[in-house]
Amino acid sequence: MIKENSxxxxxxxxxxxxxxxxxxxxxxxxxxxxxxxxxxxxxxxxFRDHAFRFAPxxxxxxxxxxxxxxxxxxxxxxx
Numbered sequence: 838m839i840k841e842n843s844x845x846x847x848x849x850x851x852x853x854x855x856x857x858x859x860x861x862x863x864x865x866x867x868x869x870x871x872x873x874x875x876x877x878x879x880x881x882x883x884f885r886d887h888a889f890r891f892a893p894x895x896x897x898x899x900x901x902x903x904x905x906x907x908x909x910x911x912x913x914x915x916x
Contacts, residue, residue: 844913846887853897857909858888863916865889872912877905 846858859868865887872879872889882888891909893902 842910842913844916850891853891853893853895853902855891856882856885856888857891858882858885859913861887863887863913868912868916871915872909875908875912877908877912879909 844860844863846860848855848857850856859865865881869879869881869889879889879891882890891905893905897905
């Protein structure tokens with residue numbers, strides 16, 4: 838799970854729609870760009886400066902979710 842990453846401050850949401858707050862030392866612009874380069878499109882969570890949202894399509898498979906979470910973990914670890 839992504840919330841087990843040491844750079845994740847907290848995670849919240851309902852179902853597949855998630856918000857993830859990360860360490861304030863992480864440059865969110867660079868993080869979002871790196872996540873996109875790695876294959877996951879995400880964006881800033883509008884109400885928090887150091888958070889992003891994960892809102893996959895309803896047709897996503899379990900394998901695709903697992904892959905996206907792994908990519909996001911690796912992206913966080915690179916900071």
